[in-house]
Amino acid sequence: MAEAVEVLLEIRGLDKSFGDRKVLQQIDLEVTKGEVVVVLGPSGCGKSTLLRCLNGLEPVQGGEIRYRGQDLTDKKVNWREIRQHIGMVFQNYELFPHMTVLENILLGPLKVQRRNKQEALKQAEQLLERVGLLDRKDAYPRELSGGQKQRIAIVRALCMNPEIMLFDEVTASLDPEMVREVLDVMRELARQGMTMIIVTHEMGFAKSVGDRIVFMDQGQICEMTTPQQFFTQPETERAQHFLDIFQ
Ligand code: ADP
Ligand code: MG
Helix, strand or coil: CCCCCCEEEEEEEEEEEECCEEEEEEEEEEEECCCEEEEECCCCCCHHHHHHHHCCCCCCCEEEEEECCEECCCCCCCHHHHHHHEEEECCCCCCCCCCCHHHHHHHHHHHHCCCCHHHHHHHHHHHHHHCCCHHHCCCCHHHCCHHHHHHHHHHHHHCCCCCEEEEECCCCCCCHHHHHHHHHHHHHHHHCCCEEEEECCCHHHHHHHCCEEEEEECCEEEEEECHHHHHHCCCCHHHHHHHHHHC
16 A cells, blocks of 8 residues: 655745855755655755755745745744754764763753653663664763764754754765764664655765755756666766766
């Protein structure tokens, strides 16, 4: 029996400028529940800006972003609430240096979500176990490797029980030997059905984990297709050129 398609995010005609510089132009994108969308494109094409718009970190100049029907471009949107549903992990971890791993993870669940401490702690420990870092729960960020910090940053976002996860080049600052341990965590999330938008330059990962590839160039979506199609028969010259460089 076919499952009903549930649209979680609906982006229509999104425009974003910095001053008179247009950085996103007429972006249209729908993300359905359980889908993994991988966003590819050259540096400076607007990938981070797109994710930041979806997390309320950048005001937009035109168009609509709807999460379960609610327009997120409305000035009255409560981003503190929305960010509990749409979690984001950045390139540079951004863990609080003066807090332990557990304190970092529990901050949102306890202070923002006002959850029961025992219940939140139990979930945090389960998540840490899943990424193989339960034994580091009392460590400080400075005592961790880059790959460990990034896995903690992912756990911290997951502990808010988001419905969608946004990942912005989360392996880009890591030494090569640590890239894999972080990608494996994301691969496992995909397998469990998490809805994700992933910006990455890891082409093998994009190919194997993405349900859909969105290729951007100069603030626009140039191609939106399956990994199979994109990596074997890109439609545009710009995508072909991009693949020549990155593969
Ligand atoms: P990507 O993530 O694809 O490398 P970005 O979204 O970071 O691209 O940037 C897209 C464009 O917007 C770039 O030209 C960048 O210089 C510009 N840009 C990004 N952030 C700002 C900002 N805060 N102020 C002005 N320009 C910005
Ligand atoms: Mg970027």
